[in-house]
Every structure is written in C-alpha cells, then in structure tokens.
Amino acid sequence: MTRPDRMTAYPSDRVTLREVGLRDGLQIVKSWPSTEAKIDWLTREHAAGVRHFELGSFLPTARFPQFADLPALIDAANTLPDLQASVLTLNERAMDTAFASSISEVVCVVSATEEHSHANIRRSRDASVALVRRAVDMRDAQAPEVVVNAGIAMALGCSITGAVAPAEVLHMAEACLVAGADIVGIADTVGYAGPREVATLCDGMTRLCGDRPFIVHLHDTRGTGIANAAAALDHGARVLDGSLGGLGGCPFAPGATGNVVFEDLVYLSERMGFATGINIDALNGIRRILETEIPAETLYGALARSGPPSNLDWQAH
Amino acid sequence: MTRPDRMTAYPSDRVTLREVGLRDGLQIVKSWPSTEAKIDWLTREHAAGVRHFELGSFLPTARFPQFADLPALIDAANTLPDLQASVLTLNERAMDTAFASSISEVVCVVSATEEHSHANIRRSRDASVALVRRAVDMRDAQAPEVVVNAGIAMALGCSITGAVAPAEVLHMAEACLVAGADIVGIADTVGYAGPREVATLCDGMTRLCGDRPFIVHLHDTRGTGIANAAAALDHGARVLDGSLGGLGGCPFAPGATGNVVFEDLVYLSERMGFATGINIDALNGIRRILETEIPAETLYGALARSGPPSNLDWQAH
Numbered sequence: 153m154t155r156p157d158r159m160t161a162y163p164s165d166r167v168t169l170r171e172v173g174l175r176d177g178l179q180i181v182k183s184w185p186s187t188e189a190k191i192d193w194l195t196r197e198h199a200a201g202v203r204h205f206e207l208g209s210f211l212p213t214a215r216f217p218q219f220a221d222l223p224a225l226i227d228a229a230n231t232l233p234d235l236q237a238s239v240l241t242l243n244e245r246a247m248d249t250a251f252a253s254s255i256s257e258v259v260c261v262v263s264a265t266e267e268h269s270h271a272n273i274r275r276s277r278d279a280s281v282a283l284v285r286r287a288v289d290m291r292d293a294q295a296p297e298v299v300v301n302a303g304i305a306m307a308l309g310c311s312i313t314g315a316v317a318p319a320e321v322l323h324m325a326e327a328c329l330v331a332g333a334d335i336v337g338i339a340d341t342v343g344y345a346g347p348r349e350v351a352t353l354c355d356g357m358t359r360l361c362g363d364r365p366f367i368v369h370l371h372d373t374r375g376t377g378i379a380n381a382a383a384a385l386d387h388g389a390r391v392l393d394g395s396l397g398g399l400g401g402c403p404f405a406p407g408a409t410g411n412v413v414f415e416d417l418v419y420l421s422e423r424m425g426f427a428t429g430i431n432i433d434a435l436n437g438i439r440r441i442l443e444t445e446i447p448a449e450t451l452y453g454a455l456a457r458s459g460p461p462s463n464l465d466w467q468a469h
Numbered sequence: 470m471t472r473p474d475r476m477t478a479y480p481s482d483r484v485t486l487r488e489v490g491l492r493d494g495l496q497i498v499k500s501w502p503s504t505e506a507k508i509d510w511l512t513r514e515h516a517a518g519v520r521h522f523e524l525g526s527f528l529p530t531a532r533f534p535q536f537a538d539l540p541a542l543i544d545a546a547n548t549l550p551d552l553q554a555s556v557l558t559l560n561e562r563a564m565d566t567a568f569a570s571s572i573s574e575v576v577c578v579v580s581a582t583e584e585h586s587h588a589n590i591r592r593s594r595d596a597s598v599a600l601v602r603r604a605v606d607m608r609d610a611q612a613p614e615v616v617v618n619a620g621i622a623m624a625l626g627c628s629i630t631g632a633v634a635p636a637e638v639l640h641m642a643e644a645c646l647v648a649g650a651d652i653v654g655i656a657d658t659v660g661y662a663g664p665r666e667v668a669t670l671c672d673g674m675t676r677l678c679g680d681r682p683f684i685v686h687l688h689d690t691r692g693t694g695i696a697n698a699a700a701a702l703d704h705g706a707r708v709l710d711g712s713l714g715g716l717g718g719c720p721f722a723p724g725a726t727g728n729v730v731f732e733d734l735v736y737l738s739e740r741m742g743f744a745t746g747i748n749i750d751a752l753n754g755i756r757r758i759l760e761t762e763i764p765a766e767t768l769y770g771a772l773a774r775s776g777p778p779s780n781l782d783w784q785a786h
Contacts, residue, residue, distance in 0.1 A: 314780040344778045346740030347699045374778070375733035375771030376740065379696035382664045408775035416692035423663030423693065454692030458725035461661045461691070463631040 158334055161204075161236050161256065161299050162365045162391055167426035168204055169417055170367070171197055173395030174225065175206035175240055176411055180403055184218040185445035191228040193396070193441050200434035204236045204391075205229065206259065210246035226253050238301060242273070247287050257299040258291070259337075260284045262328060264304050264321045267312040273305075281327045288332030302328035303337040303369060308353060309344025311404045318349075322356045329360070335391070336366050340380065342404050343373025347383035358388030369393040370412045372452070373402045377412035378420055385424055392417055397439050397451030413453035415439075419460060427468040432460060475651055478521075478553050478574065478616050479682045479708055484743035485521055486734055487684070488514055490712030491542065492523035492557055493728055497720055501535040502762035508545040510713070510758050517751035521553045521708075522546065523576065527563035543570050555618060559590070561603060568607050574616040575608070576654075577601045579645060581621050581638045584629040590622075598644045605649030619645035620654040620686060625670060626661025628721045635666075639673045646677070652708070653683050657697065659721050660690025664700035675705030686710040687729045689769070690719045694729035695737055702741055709734055714756050714768030730770035732756075736777060744785040749777060 162168055174194065178184050185193065194205060207229060208222035222239065229237035238257035241247045250258045262280035263269035269277045284302045291298050307321045325336045338353060350368070357366045368384040368391065370377050381392055394417040400410030415435045421428050436456050443451065460466050479485055491511065495501050502510065511522060524546060525539035539556065546554035555574035558564045567575045579597035580586035586594045601619045608615050624638045642653045655670055667685070674683045685701040685708065687694050698709055711734040717727030732752045738745050753773050760768065777783050 309778060309781055311780070314778070315782070342778070343775070344781055344783075346737065346783075347696075347703075348741055372771060373775045374736055375695050375730065376699075376737060378692050379664075379699040379737065382693075382696040382699070386664075402775070405775040409771055413692065419691055420663065420693060420696065424665055454689060454726055458660070458690045458719070458722040461626060461631070461659070463628070464626055464661055465632070466661075466663075 157297055158299050162335055164363050164365045164390060166390065167385065167421050167428055168365070168391045169202065169414065169421065169428055169430065170204040170206065170391065170393045171202050171396065171414055172206040172369070172393045172411060173399045173414065175208050177395040177399030178218045180401055181218065181446060181449060183446050183448060185441065187221040187224050189441050189445045190221065190225055193438060194225065194228055195232065196434065196438045197396070198232045198235055200438065201428070201430040203234055206238050206240065209240035209242065210249045211242065223253065226255055230254050236299070238299070241287065244283065244286060247290055251290050251294045251298065255298065257301055258287055259301045259303055260287050260333070261303050261305055262324055264306045264316045264324055265310045265313045268306045268310050271312060277324060281324070281331050284328050284333050285331040299334045300332065301335050301337060301367070302333035303339055303367070304328070305339050305341045307338035308340035308349050309342055311342045318353045318356050321353060322360055325357060325360055335364065336361070337369050338366065339369035340371055343371035343377070343402060343408070345370070345380050346376055347379045350380040350383040351387045354384050354387035354389050365390040367391040367393060371402060372398060372409045372412050373405055378416055381412055381417055381420055382424065385421065385426060392421070396435065397442055397453055397456070399442060399449060399451065409452055415453050415455040419455050419466070422467045425468045474614055475616050479652055481680050481682045481707060483707065484702065484738050484745055485682070485708045486519065486731065486738065486745055486747065487521040487523065487708065487710045488519050488713065488731055489523040489686070489710045489728060490716045490731065492525050494712040494716030495535045497718055498535065498763065498766060500763050500765060502758065504538040504541050506758050506762045507538065507542055510755060511542065511545055512549065513751065513755045514713070515549045515552055517755065518745070518747040520551055523555050523557065526557035526559065527566045528559065540570065543572055547571050553616070555616070558604065561600065564604050564607055568611045568615065572615065574618055575604055576618045576620055577604050578620050578622055579641055581623045581633045581641055582627045582630045585623045585627050588629060594641060598641070598648050601645050601650055602648040616651045617649065618652050618654060618684070619650035620656055620684070621645070622656050622658045624655035625657035625666050626659055628659045635670045635673050638670060639677055642674060642677055652681065653678070654686050655683065656686035657688055660688035660694070660719060660725070662687070662697050663693055664696045667697040667700040668704045671701050671704035671706050682707040684708040684710060688719060689715060689726045689729050690722055695733055698729055698734055698737055699741065702738065702743060713752065714759055714770055714773070716759060716766060716768065726769055732770050732772040736772050736783070739784045742785045
C-alpha cells in the first residue's frame with residue numbers, strides 16, 4: 153500500500169486537518185465504540201477525504217481498555233491508501249511497541265511547564281525532550297520512514313501555573329526540533345487560549361519552523377476553539393487537530409466540550425480559502441456511528457445542525 | 470432616572486455588548502417567558518453590568534404575542550439606571566408607538582440586497598432608507614434624545630442571493646448615515662460569514678464611520694460566531710450583539726443555533742483585552758430563568774459548562 157514518506161506527510165503549502173477523535177476523543181470516555189465501529193469511522197472518514205488520524209495510545213490496557221484494540225485499527229489503517237496513522241507513545245515501552253508495528257507516525261508529548269511535566273507526565277521537561285531524541289534514534293534504527301511528532305501540552309495555558317509565556321513554549325519547540333522531531337505541535341490542552349494568544353504563539357512558531365509546518369491542537373472548552381483556529385490559520389499554522397462531533401472532554405473542566413469539532417473546522421478552513429479535500433456532508437453521516445455506539449457522550453458542532461450555506465460558494469478552490 | 474444621551478449611548482473607546490435575546494431571541498420561538506420572568510432577566514442582567522438591550526418589537530400582537538408585553542418591559546427598563554433600551558420598529562406605525570413611549574433607541578432595518586428587501590421587508594431598499602429618514606424626522610420632532618439605529622440585514626450573505634458584495638453594504642450604510650441614523654449595524658442574519666468576510670466588511674465600516682462606532686450582529690449558525698466576533702473586534706468593531714444562551718434560531722436553517730452566545734462573547738471580549746464591565750458568573754445564573762421558563766428551547770454556550778479559567782487573569786483591566 154502506498155504511504156506518504158516523512159517529507160510529504162505534512163505539506164507546507166496546504167491545510168491538513170488531523171482527526172484525533174479515536175485517541176484524544178476517547179481518552180476520558182466511560183464507554184467507547186466497538187472495534188468494528190471504530191474501523192467503520194476510520195474507513196468512512198478516509199473515504200470522505202481525511203488522511204491524517206491519531207488512532208490511539210499504547211497504554212496499559214487494564215487502565216485504558218478503550219485503546220486495547222489499537223493493533224486492529226493500525227491493521228485497518230494500513231489497508232487504506234495514503235493514510236498517515238499516528239499513535240501516542242508516552243514512554244519507551246510504548247515506542248518499542250509502536251516501532252514494531254506498521255504505523256506511520258509516533259506522537260511524543262512534552263509539557264510547556266515544569267510543574268505540569270512533573271505532575272502529569274512524571275518526568276522533567278528535559279527528560280521528555282530526551283525521550284523525543286530516543287524516539288528519533290529508535291526510528292532511525294528501526295523504521296526510518298516513521299514521522300516523529302512532538303506535541304507540547306499546556307502550550308497556551310496550564311492547569312497548574314495558569315499563564316504560559318510564549319518564549320517558554322518556543323524554547324521547548326526548538327529543543328524538540330534539535331532533538332530531531334520531524335514536526336512539533338502546540339496544544340491548548342485545557343482550552344485557556346483566546347485568539348490573540350494563539351496568534352502570538354503561531355507567529356513565533358512560524359519564525360522558528362520556517363518552511364516546516366507545525367501542528368495546532370485546540371480544545372473548545374471556552375467557546376473560542378474555532379476563533380483560535382481562525383487565528384492559527386491567519387498566523388501561519390497549516391496543520392490543525394479536531395475530533396468528529398467534538399468528542400472528548402476536558403479532565404480539568406467536567407462536562408466541558410472537548411477538541412474543536414472536526415466538521416466545523418473543515419467548514420472554517422474552506423470558508424477561509426484553504427481547500428481541505430474533505431467532504432463535509434459525508435462527515436455528518438459518520439457522526440451517526442458515535443450517536444449509536446456511545447449515546448451517553450454529547451456531540452457538538454454547528455454544521456451538523458445547519459449544513460453549509462446552500463446558495464453560497466463556501467468551498468475553497 | 471438618568472439616561473445616556475444620544476452622543477454617549479455608544480462610546481467609541483470601549484466595547485459595548487448588546488443583549489438582543491428579548492427581541493431576536495424570541496422572534497421565532499413557540500413559547501416564551503412570562504412578563505415577570507422577562508423583567509427578572511432584564512433586571513438581573515442589568516445588575517450583572519449589561520447596559521444595552523433590545524426589548525422587543527412593536528409588531529401586531531395577534532401574530533407576535535411574544536412581544537405583547539413590550540410596554541411593561543419598557544416601564545421596567547426605565548426603572549434601571551443608565552440602561553439603553555431599544556425596540557425594533559419595522560414600519561411608521563411602530564415608530565409612532567415607539568416615539569410615544571419612553572424608549573431610548575429605535576432600530577430600523579434595511580436590507581443589503583434588493584431581493585431580500587422586497588421578499589422579506591416588502592419594500593425597496595430606497596424605501597427602507599426613506600423610513601430611516603422618517604424615523605430621524607419623527608425623533609427630532611418628538612423625542613430628540615432617542616437614538617436611531619439602522620441595522621443592515623443580510624450584510625454578510627443573503628438567503629436569496631447568496632454572496633453579498635461589501636461595497637453594496639457600505640453603500641447602504643452610508644445611505645443610512647446620510648439619512649441621519651446615529652449608528653449603523655451590519656447583520657449576518659443567516660450566519661453565512663467566515664472571519665475573513667467579517668474582517669473585510671469591518672475594515673470598510675471603520676473607514677466609513679470614522680470615530681463613530683458601528684454594530685456587528687452575528688449568528689452562530691455555522692459555528693463561526695465567536696471567530697467572526699474576534700475578527701470584528703480586530704477590525705474596528707466596538708459594539709457586538711448577542712443573546713443569553715444563544716437563544717433564538719435561524720428561520721432559514723431549522724434547528725440551527727441563533728445569535729452568538731452572550732456569555733461566550735463576554736469571555737472573548739475580556740480575553741482579547743476589552744473590558745466589558747459584565748459579571749460572567751452572574752450570567753450563568755440568569756440562564757436558569759430560560760431553562761425554567763422555556764425548557765423546550767436549546768441553550769448553547771461553552772462558559773456555562775466550563776466557567777472561565779480558574780488560575781488565569783483572563784479579564785481585561
């Protein structure tokens with residue numbers, strides 16, 4: 153099966169939208185879709201034009217049974233052409249498993265603040281960057297085509313320290329690039345950002361990354377998700393994360409919305425002139441999988457209710 | 470009771486948020502709050518710091534019974550200090566009633582497109598501008614302190630013609646100002662706009678209006694409401710409309726969200742550095758009036774679920 157190589161996985165001249173619902177969307181749910189339904193979700197979104205997915209996390213299945221079927225999802229992803237399949241790898245053991253599988257991308261997480269790093273990732277920021285370097289070394293030795301993606305959690309506000317200085321985040325991003333990461337992401341993990349914070353940090357990331365794209369991972373916890381995505385696109389971001397129906401919540405704000413709604417992100421991108429190659433009508437149909445499989449989870453999103461404007465050329469060309 | 474005069478009703482050096490839920494929010498509902506509950510909503514939002522309200526519309530009460538208690542609301546508004554109470558007046562008869570009452574502002578509506586003007590307002594755009602001039606004349610003769618507000622419907626997309634050229638909207642805005650309107654508003658009546666369209670039109674409005682503020686009335690029909698508000702604030706808008714809980718729908722997209730959520734607009738404005746003087750926690754309590762009185766209506770909004778960040782100085786100073 154054809155697979156994008158490391159240099160073409162994230163083009164810099166167009167917008168890429170990553171579906172993270174299968175991973176971040178299922179991180180804190182109490183029930184989750186069957187493996188068959190997950191594969192249906194993956195397959196149908198791929199058919200709708202989505203090419204970038206986070207499939208899950210290699211975590212102890214006793215504590216995170218929702219990711220126990222990750223190998224089956226990786227197998228399914230491998231049958232679909234041009235699909236960039238990523239998995240979260242939070243430690244060296246997960247990396248071992250990941251590099252021995254046939255995924256196309258591993259996602260490492262570092263934290264923007266020392267406090268959050270110790271409290272939640274249970275290692276220092278330096279140790280996290282060292283783990284990124286270890287992933288790069290393992291990749292070079294075992295699976296040279298695999299993308300190493302380093303995501304910076306709490307990059308736009310921290311559940312422990314509050315405000316986070318952009319300079320701190322840029323320092324961490326640079327450290328990850330120096331460690332050999334192919335791509336770096338900035339995450340508003342707890343949905344603290346307003347559009348001005350996103351604009352400022354994206355300007356810094358654009359200067360730091362040059363022609364290399366960077367990822368912006370937003371949560372809609374406080375209603376600014378789409379506004380922040382617009383600011384990101386206006387300030388150089390070309391890769392945005394989202395989840396179907398905004399699946400996933402915020403562990404720090406019970407009942408709050410989760411990731412930015414993927415369908416609404418597609419509409420925003422097209423409306424702002426960035427072609428996504430994604431069929432928005434098809435996405436609305438795929439939401440039914442979630443409605444059926446995990447009826448207790450609230451799904452969000454405006455496009456699912458209204459549809460796009462019927463008499464307006466809203467799609468980018 | 471003190472009342473802002475025409476020149477100070479909309480300051481140009483700060484952001485003003487207008488609560489339009491009592492008017493636009495109730496335009497298409499099947500049930501509505503009791504007069505007592507409406508007055509409670511008004512009084513408590515005033516106590517929370519909101520100073521600008523649309524109270525209703527002088528329409529035939531047989532067809533629009535939800536506005537039959539408008540005189541009682543005007544009386545209640547008059548007991549509250551520094552409250553800018555506006556009413557929608559769609560024809561000369563409504564203006565007569567309005568100017569004979571003790572309101573502080575009349576809102577006239579013109580359409581951005583000739584097609585929508587004929588189909589929905591049942592007069593030409595020129596005739597609508599003539600009605601604005603008539604309102605100004607009546608005001609000058611009968612109630613010199615009343616603000617004449619001219620709102621341009623379909624200013625960012627039209628349910629009949631689709632795209633609307635900014636030049637057409639600016640031409641209509643200028644005609645309203647020449648007719649003597651104190652303030653002009655641009656409305657995304659059907660929620661077609663993306664942030665780039667809002668930015669472009671607001672740039673034009675800023676050039677046209679100079680030091681005089683203009684109003685931006687947004688609907689969140691397609692999830693871009695807050696992103697569009699951010700673009701408006703970034704491009705010179707200083708008066709934004711919203712409704713508590715996003716009350717109100719879109720007659721052209723059944724089931725769709727309505728006005729931008731007022732609480733989320735307060736948070737966005739503060740997060741962007743514009744002090745609103747509004748207590749966001751109090752607003753969450755006021756939503757309960759709507760939950761109790763009109764339980765069939767869906768309320769929206771992220772702040773009501775998450776609250777503002779607890780360890781971040783998100784408020785403007």
